[in-house]
Amino acid sequence: MPLPRPFGQRGFKATQFALTVLIVFLAAMAAYVSAIVFDRQQALEKSYRYNVAFSAAQGMNEYVRLRERLAEYLLAPSPEALREVRLRFDILASRLDIFRAGQFDEFVGTSAERRQVIAKLKRTVGDLENMMANIHRAEIARRALEMTSPLEGELIGLASEADHYGSRQVAEDQRGLLRLHWIFSLLALCLVVCAFVFLALVRWQNHILVHIRRWLRRSNDELRNTGAELRSQNVLFDTALNNMTHGLCMFDAEGKMIVSNRQFSRLYGCKPGCPEPGTGFADFFQAIGLERHSNDSGRTSASRQRLEAAIARGIPERLHQTLPDGRMISLTLRPVETGGWIITFEDISERHRAQERIEQIARHDALTGLPNRILLRERLENVLATDSDPCGSTALLCLDLDNFKKINDTHGHPTGDAVLREVGRRVRSIVPEQTLVCRIGGDEFVVVVDKVKQHSLPEEIAARIVVALAEPFEVDGVRILGGTSVGIALSSSGMEPDELIRNADIALYDAKRRGRGAFSTYSPQMSETLLRRNRIEAELLDGDFDEKLDLVFQPIVDLRTGQPHAVEALLRWKTSRDDDLTPLELVSIAEDTGAIVSLGRWILEKACRQALGLPEPVAVSVNLSPIQFRQDDIVATVFDVLSRTGLEPKRLHLEITETLLLDDECAFENELGTLRRAGIGISLDDFGTGYSSLSYLRKFSVDRIKIDRIFVEEIDRNPDRQAIVAAIVHLARGLGMRTIAEGVETESELQILRATGCNEVQGFLISKPLGPREIVAYFQSDTPSGQGVTIDQPPGGFGKAGRPVH
């Protein structure tokens, strides 16, 4: 706050100066007056001028007294009187000397008359001197008395004049005194005026002082307030500084440290206030362990170079510093807008460890502890990038368990997990030390063998894996069958990790197709197969089966009556295809993709509708996939189709394969029972190709057993097959089941079958599969010609349809 102008320093100084000048002036005046008065006093003291009048009066007196003594002597002459005359004369003579000297002489000199009087006196004294010797003589004394008479009056006049002269001198002195008095009065007046001016100036100065004091008080208050504010801000600043989680150091534009906080000291384990404020960057970096030249590793010196470069360029920088005790500090350097720098420090050890743990977790499988897909990819990227001919190529082995889903479903997930852990352990134990073993999801594992020079090595490893995993697993005392398939892919230069993994996957698929417990090395043809399969899958999932597919029906003949009493619905392409895809393949693919559910429903419904167009009680037999049992509520689907089409349940036969009974023996017993109780016939298809377990034949009561065509083929020339078929027929009959022989193509085969006691037959001998209209026509004609008539009319009485053979 500036001081108001009139009260500014200049005004105050001017007033002070004026006061000083005035005081000096007053002092000078007083001294001057004093000097004048003193001088005058001195002059008056030293003057002798009044003596003139006195002297004149004395002289006159002495003259008169001499004449008196002369008169006395004349009246009464005596020696005493005479002596007295002489004394008075001497005194008068002495006075004459005084009259003629000093100031009196000056007084006399101013007037001729006075000079005359004095001359007369001198003459008279001279005359008296001469007479004094004889003064004792009366006549002389008388003459002296007479002689002195005239001068008496003149001397009285002189005395009067002297008195007048003296008074004039006095008047003159009085005038001088009056002048002095005036001067003095004037000076006094001046002093009074000055005193007033002085007073006024003092008041003015006082006024100024009061203003200045007020102003100072206000300024002081403001300063105090500002100070208090600053203090509280300082306290706030300190509190904030020392309570932040980060360490902090601030530097000014010259690179000198201004302030650091407590957290910083704690981080670096130094005393508070050390490094001291004022420390330069170089010393500071040294103090926190960022050496310029490091002996052990180039890390710290590189950090310091980065920081110094950032400071030189005025840009922010961030880096991590690892302290000797292992802690990790994140160090952030930022320029401050107002010039200078701020460095923050954060202990990120925890975060870093967590990061590492997360990375470990992210790159490893929690269950087996093996690396996961992410790490696999990273490793592959590295390996493939450095892959080159002299080092050999990289082999990737992809494997999954053949029946893991079943293990999980049957024994529960904990057991499944235990199996997976054991798989990991076994694989790990049989591959070379440096080999990467990953679990990339579910029951899929990948083994990466790099620097493969020996081409047989991957397959050797794959074989070992297959053997190792074929050993049953034992979890909680339960033995579980394992088994795996392995796909192998070898890298070629410039190959991407994804491609290599895909190739291995394709090889694995191929291995699985070739049967369980197999391994397969990738070849480009596998890709083509897969591509084809993918295309078919896409077509299936596309959905419109009416457009592409059709059902054909193959009649089944009851050997007892010789009449066709059922037809088996078979799937066919509507139009011929470029690829030679069989319906079997199609179903297989549909099973793999899950399209089998909708496809199965479509088949079921189409077959049932077709059956309605056939004469009663001709039944239609439809194949069901095990997948339909697993993925669909097959009972509801069947009943739904029956109710919608209005087909009697007894005119529907369902064909299942024995794998369904094997896979899910407990699960589907109810479903099959429900279907059978509803009147639907159940046939066991392809009997003899699989396990052909007799126990489940007893357990599950099915209506019919279909003997696979491989046993029927050449049955007339092969006694073994004949024996098998006879055993099956015998067995079925014993269990109260009917038998159907498939793929009957020759008369002799038919004869044999008939001889073994087989109940029903189907095959080209009877009829090839017929389209929807043809099958209708087949049943309408009395003797369906061109449909194996010769078979219809065997010697044993195969007659026309609808008629008993016998």
Add this chain to the structure above:
Amino acid sequence: MPDLRRRFPSAIAALAALAVILPANAAEDVLPAPESEIILVIEGNIKRKNVDETAQFDRAMLESIGTTSFLTSTPWYDNPVEFEGVPLDRLLDAVGATGSEMTAVALNDYQATLPLSDLGEDGAVLALKRDGKYMEIRDKGPLFIVYPYDSDSRLAAEKYYARSVWQISRLVVR
């Protein structure tokens, strides 16, 4: 402050005088009687007397007390003159004067009163000689109270000129 340089010879002289006078008059406070013409009579508060209640001095008696001399200018003479005489304080001591003041009476009956206390300090002298000669009555004799006017400007003033009485015949101590 007294001027020792000036007063020192006087003190020696006074001691010398006392050595002459005191043994003779040790028994009584009596001054020796004057032998020639009496030129000074001191009366009033004095202890030592010789005629009735007065102390009367001839020239020789005065000179026996001790004299001093100095050269000074005066208002009465155009040139500086040398006076020689008895210092007044020593004279008054010689008569055992007590009191505060002294009146000097001249032959022409002129009177002046001098405070006793100042006499020594002012250096007042009862002069007998001027320029080496005894002063006649016609020349302000026989005794003339003078001061060393030039030695101190304070003395060259009307006050002291008025005290400078000539043709002294009598001193009255009160």
